[in-house]
Amino acid sequence: MKTYNQINDKIASGKAVVLTAEEMKDYIDKYGVRKAAKEIDVVTTATFGPMCSSGVFLNFGHSKPKIRITQCWLDGVMAYSGIAAVDCYLGATQVPDRDPVNSKFPGKFEFGGGHVIEKLVKGETVELFAYSYGTQEYPRRDLRTRITLADMNQAIMVNPRNCYQNYNVAVNCSDKRLYTYLGQLEPNMGNMSYCSACQLSPLLNDPLYETIGVGSVVWLAGARGHVFSEGTQHCPSCLRTENDVPAEGAGTLALTGDLKKMRPEFVRGCSFVGYGASLALGVGIPIPVLNERVAKHLAVRDRDIQAQVIDYSTDYPQRTGNVLGSVNYEQLRSGCVDFMGKKIVTSSLSSYYKALEICEILKAEIKDGTFLLSQPLAQLPVKQGMKPLNIKK
Template sequence: MPKTIAEINEKISKGQAVVVNAEEVIDIVKKKGVAKAAQEIDVVTTGTFGPMCSSGAYFNVGHTKPKMKMGGGKATLNDIPLYTGLAAVDLFLGATAIPDDDPRNKVYPGHFNYGGGHVLEDLLAGKDVKFSVSAYGTDCYPRKKLDTWINMNDMNQATLFNVRNAYQNYNIAVNASDKMIHTYMGTLKPNLGNANYCSAGQLSPLLNDPHYKTVGIGTKIFLGGGIGYVAWQGTQHAPSSLRSENGVPKRGAGTLAVIGDMKQMSSKYLVGTSFVGYGCTATVGIGLPIPILSEEILQYTAVTDDEIYAAIIDYSDAYPNFKPDILGEASYGQLRSGKIEVGGKELPTASLSSYSKALEISNTLKDWILKGDFTLTDPVAPIAGAEDGVTFKPLNERPIKDA
C-alpha cells in the first residue's frame, strides 16, 4: 500500500490479481479489517442495470448511390425519428424518441410500446430494422428518398453515447394524492400506496467511489455487455449534493457520460423499456472497476445498503412543482426489505433497477479481469468533485415579449 494501476495491471496480466465484487467486499472487510483487506484486494467490481433516459447512439450508415444528404432531412429507424443535424450520413438516435404518430398521452395513460431504446435493442439483437429517409437534394447529394432494411453489420459506426448514466443515488418516488399517477418512476398508487426506487445501492458504481477518487475521464468500464469508457461527467452532475457522514450522497449527485462501440455489445444488457403514461427509454447495464489504491478507497467500496440513504419524494406535487420538500429518508436496506414507513404508514416497495442483474454485471466484469481480458485505465482527467462548485441549476426563465 499504496498500489498503482500499473502494478494492478501487472498482476492482472499474470493472472494474480485479487478481484471481488462490491457485495463480497463487505464481508471481507468486516472479517479482515480494512488494512489487511486493502493489502489483499486489487479490484472491486460494481454494477448497475436500470432505466437511463439520456442514452443514445450515433451511426454512420454509409453513402447511397447517388449520394444523399440525410443531414437536415428526415430519417427514421422502425419509424423512430433520428436526429439529422449532423453531416450527410451521420445520425443520432435517442433512447426516448417515439414515432411521430404515437398517440402519446392522448388516451391517458399512453402505452409507449416502442421507442428509441427498443431500436437499440433490436439492432443489438442483430435484427433488420426499417430505415427511411427523405432529403431535400443538392447538386452534390441529389437523392431525395430512401427506404431500406438495415442492421448493425451495415453500419460503418454504431457508437453508444449516453450523456447521463449511472446516477449516484436517486429519489424514492411515492404518491400522496388521491389518484393514481404514472411517472418515469413507474405507476404510483394513491394515498402513499407504494414506493418505487431506482439504484443498485451497495453495488452501484458511483456509490462505491463517492468522491470520484478512481473514476475519471477515460476510465474503461463494462457498458451494455461490451467495453466502454467514461467520456465525461454526465449531464446534471451535482457532486455538491447532500452527503451522509460516510461521504455517500443522500440525493441524486454525480453522473457519468459513457461511450462505447455498440458492435461488441449485447441486447441482454441494453433493453428497450416503456413507462406507461410517461414514455420510452432504455435499461442500460454498466459496470465500473474500482482499483484499490489505498485503504480509504477500499473503505468506500465496503459501503452497505443500510448505510446508503435516499429521499422520499411526492411525485404528485413536490416533484412536478419543483418544491424542495421531502417526506423523509429511507436506506436501501429498508427499501430491499419490501416495505418502508412514511408518515406512520407502511408502503410496499419496488425497484426499477435490477439488483440481480447488477450483481451479474459485477461478476462478469470480475471474470473478465480475472481472465486477463480486461485491464484498468488511469483516468486522463478527473471529473468534478464536491470542491469544484459544480451545481445543477434550474432553468432561469426570461419571458420573450412580442416585438
C-alpha cells in the first residue's frame, strides 16, 4: 500500500519509479502483480483523438468605450455569448454561419471551432466580431478587431466529455457509402472504424475509477489540467468482462485546463466530410500504483478489451440497440479482422502513435519532479446508467 503523499514525496525527490502503460504490462508479465505494486510508483496512460465535447471560455478584456457582447464570432465561427459582458464559450464543433454544411452532400466542413482553438494555441491572430444592444454602462453596439491568445485575460478549456472509456466500432451494412464521425464507412462492411487508445487509454487502465476522480490532475495537451466532474454520458453500469474491463462506452471525464499553456501539436482542429468539424486533443493521465488491485487493472492488454461492432447504416441512427458482435483491440490494431465470415480492413480515428508519445512526455515530467499527482476530492460514480430521450407526443 502506498499513499498519494508518499508517491509525491518520491516524485519531488526524483526517486519515483515511473513506467508507461505499455512498459507496465511487460513488467507485470515478467515479475507479476505483487512485485509491480511494490516497485512501481506511477504509470502513465494517454489518448489522442477527436473529442467533440470540447471548447474554451474566453475573456477578451474591455474595449473603450465598453461593450456588453450579446453575439460574437471568431474567424466567422459563432461563440456563445449568453454570459458576462466580454466572456464567451467557443465550442469545438461550431461551424461558420456561411458554411454550406450538408446542403451539397457531403459537406467538407473545412473550418470550425476546433480550428479556431488550434489557431489560438499556435499564437495566430483571429478576427473578433461582436454585437450588442447597448446599455448605459456598455454603450458600444459593435466591434471588429484582431486578437491573439496572449491578448486575452483568460482562455480556459472546459470539456464536458473527454476520454471515453471504450467506444463503438463502426461498420456499414448498407450498399452505399456513409459519412460519419468515425470516418467514411464503405458499403457492405468494406471497412471497420474504431476510436480508442486501446491499452494505453486512461480509463481502460483504471476501469472502476479508483485513482481517477474529481480533482485528479491530468496532462491536458501539455498544460496541467484537472478532472472537474464525471463527463456527460458517464455510464459505468455497463457490460464488463474479466478484470472489470468495460466492453462498451462506459465512463467519461469532464476536463479543464489553461489553453495558454497548451502545445499546438496536441490541440488540432479536424474535419469529417459529411459530418462536421471537431477538435483532436491529447490527454495524459498518471495512475498512482497505490496497491495490488490498481496494479492488476494496469495489466490489461489489447486482447483483453472487447468493443461492440455497430451498424451505422441502421442500428446506430435508429437507436435499435442491436449489436452485430464483438472484436478485441488486438484484432483491431492488426489492421484486419475476421468478422461475420468476412475479412475486413480496420482503421482508427484515435492515434496510438501520439498516445505513446504523450505517455513518454508525461513519464519524463513526473521523473524530473515537475508533475505531481493529486488525490481525488470525490470518486466518479461507479453505478449509473444512461437515459435515452423519449420524444413525447
